[in-house]
Amino acid sequence: MAGSDNKKAVRDYISRMPSLPVTVSKVLEVCNNPKTSPIDLDKVIQLDPVLMGRVLKLINSAYYGLGTQVTSLARAIIMLGINTVKNLALSTAVIDRFVDKGAFHALNMDGFWRHSLCVGVTAKHLAKRRGVEPTLIEEYFAAGLLHDIGKIPLNNALASEYVRTMALADHERIPLFLAEKRVLDLDHSEAGFVVAESWKFSGAIADAIAFHHTHESYHGDHGDVVRTVAIANYFANREGIGFSGNRYPDKPGPEVYGLLDMEKSMLEEIEDQVQADIEKAKVFLKLGA
Ligand SMILES: [Fe+2]
Ligand SMILES: [Fe+2]
Structure with missing residues (x-):
């Protein structure tokens, strides 16, 4: 196509x-x-x-x-x-x-949601550790949980092309969003932006969905959430927690940690807590059952 x-x-x-x-x-x-x-x-x-x-x-x-x-x-x-x-x-x-509800073709549903929960929980823990105000913490979770929502329409509307896209990312060892651009001419953050628009999301959640792979060029009001989600996403992919089709994730540079005023080692410090909290956060997946 x-x-x-x-x-x-x-x-x-x-x-x-x-x-x-x-x-x-x-x-x-x-x-x-x-x-x-x-x-x-x-x-x-x-x-x-x-x-x-x-x-x-x-x-x-x-x-x-x-x-x-x-x-x-x-x-x-x-x-x-x-x-x-x-x-x-x-x-x-x-x-x-x-x-x-959706038939998952290229992406496995359990893996996708486990990845999403991991990014949400990690973003939340990083925010807590960095002393973000308590009433804002849940926004980090929601933004992390929903950051890859654009993969759902790509996966469901362009099933066979998306299988090819993931194979290209693996073969060329490149981040999935770059392979999406090459094969589909549109990546999941762009598709996610359309979802966010149609559901009238605004603020930090919409920006995290749209910019978590292009955070270096982001100059909006929610840089803290966007960059935290980018780091949490890298962490979830690196650790192989869940599966998002992104085996060779884009690595946030030292300046991203600098802007958040955090040390990289914070990721290692929260690792056990994140694993435990993913199990607890599974309640989100079971509420409608
Ligand atoms: Fe992503
Ligand atoms: Fe992701």
Whole structure:
């Protein structure tokens, strides 16, 4: 297929993808308003009992590890902050749209989600270690969890071409996104950007999806999240945790660590914690089961 045909096939696939529940779009909308109060967010989530149940389940799971049972959503929002609850709601809604729903051709689904969870958990731990403000931490997880979402339309809309793309990346020992550019004339961060647009994602999550492989040229407001996700992605691929089709990942240079004011050794320090937390974060994959 020519590059323009590939782009059209991917755009068509994305336009047919199930949209996010209305409540989640509403959650994103109210949270974009700086004047939103915990009561406003509580009201919106209350409209969707399934979403409310999932958010409470996540907050009370080993993943969140609060150590105390929270049964009221309003209380949870006050305790954890609007931003945290927004990111939990968003992560669970997106996962629900995809887990067990798509036929995975080139990518193996379990491997893909394990990679995604690993990037989310790693990004979150790096943020914590670096002293990022607690209400922002969950954004690092959500951005990491969703960073490769653009691989789903490539994998499903261009199945046989994507198998060839992965074979080329392996054969030439190049990062997958470069092989995608060569074979398909479009990479998963571009496809991810279209998904993010169609679901009206904005801010750090949308930018991490679109720029995690081109972070050197990123000059937006969310460089901290974008670069953290890039490092977490490199880590997950290097360690072979999960599978994302990227055996020869792009390696962030020392300047990226410098911009985040972190030592590379931090990755080794959090390794055991990351492995343990991936198991806990699997709750995200099981909520809809
Ligand atoms: Fe990626
Ligand atoms: Fe990735």
